[in-house]
Amino acid sequence: MTNPQILSLNDQDKTLCELPILTGSTGPDVVDVQALYKNTGMFTYDPGFNSTASCRSSITFIDGDLGVLLYRGYPIEQLAEHCTFLEVCHLLLNGELPNEEELKEFTHHVTMHTMVHDQLTNFFKGFRRDAHPMAIMVGVVGALSAFYHDTLDIRTKKDREISAIRLIAKVPTIVAMCHKYSVGMPFMYPQNKLSYVENFLRMMLATPCDDFVPNPVLVRALDRILILHADHEQNASTSTVRLAGSSGANPFACITAGIACLWGAAHGGANEAVLTMLEKIGDVSRIPEFIAKAKDKNDPFRLMGFGHRVYKNYDPRATLMRETCHEVLNELDLHDLKLFKLALELERIALEDDYFIQKKLYPNVDFYSGIVLHALGIPTNMFTAMFAMGRTVGWIAHWDEMIADPEQKIGRPRQLYTGAKPRDVPIKAK
């Protein structure tokens, strides 16, 4: 919506450009700078996009100062409490929570697409058994592009819908296959009588030699973890998916680009890095040493699981993740898990430290997720793949919104050039 206000760019008494101000349904207004270069010959400069809105979106809203996270207007706390992950998938993709009939149909579609083409299993054989699961995910999810030539016309809503269902359905199967391959166990096929999370836990943790009896408390905990990871506005991996999709690349390739970006330790790789950090700290007596390292400008060490580009208050997901942690550890009688007690003490000390208070560094979604996943029996090197499993629906929702956006065009940022000025190649003496 265009706000009657105008931002006028002046050079002394000369007006260089008048820029419209746009107002959303909630949150900060934006200055529409699309005409800036044409009218002034200048670009905006915003490395890291701290002050840049890259698009219009109606999917997720974050208020970093208040620690608010809404999916399609619903608070994350209420969704985590009252909904299942598949209900949240329907919400993110379609804009509304499903009624009973819609949920039944959506669940049926997802269930009917959980198997992968049997030839896809051949891709795993090309990887070393000790390859990082995220490296395998990039390879195998990318390979899905080679199996669905008949439904890759991104201009048709039907093709976009079936691609969304296939990705939501098959990514858990592929994540479980990555784990089974890395430990030399046979792949477990999906079972249609199981729920989405029961199915994943069975493919991930069961073997052909035993029956799998899902623990409902753990199933509910993992379902909630997927809800907490489902979407998060224009974060790095979602922006990567949008940029890849803006060229017209197929959805499987775009989601693969998102997986690659998520892998970074500053982003989705942080949950794995938190557990590695806690194991390195080892004992509460060593916490001050690591807090000092995190505060030392000359030390590249950062307190993993702390800080966030947007949240300058508590990440609401971290609060919910800590509650889930308590539930899982109590259910498994692991409430004295050393790592959890270490994390609680690290959080307490950090939150009382001026450095973290001044810089508004609070625990983020990754701080406790690793401990819960560890307690659920998920290997540490699989944590980011689990994050990708939850975020796949958010990536697809944003990809679909971008394709349908009438303002959509290929993303092509410019730069502030600081290289050599025009010069001639020295002619070599004959």
Ligand code: SDX
């Ligand atoms: C996710 O964007 C999203 O929405 C992401 C995500 C999602 O759901 O998609 O929420 C998921 O990626 C969560 C973040 C996971 N990453 C980590 O936990 C890694 C540790 N955190 C940091 O690397 C950092 O906090 C970032 C990357 C998360 C945010 O970095 P910013 O916004 O670029 O902030 P910054 O690096 O400019 O830090 C501001 C200051 C700096 O000090 P000064 O230069 O001002 O002196 O705070 C310091 C930083 O050195 N700082 C930290 C710190 N994080 C920031 N110091 C110690 N430990 C930390 N963790």
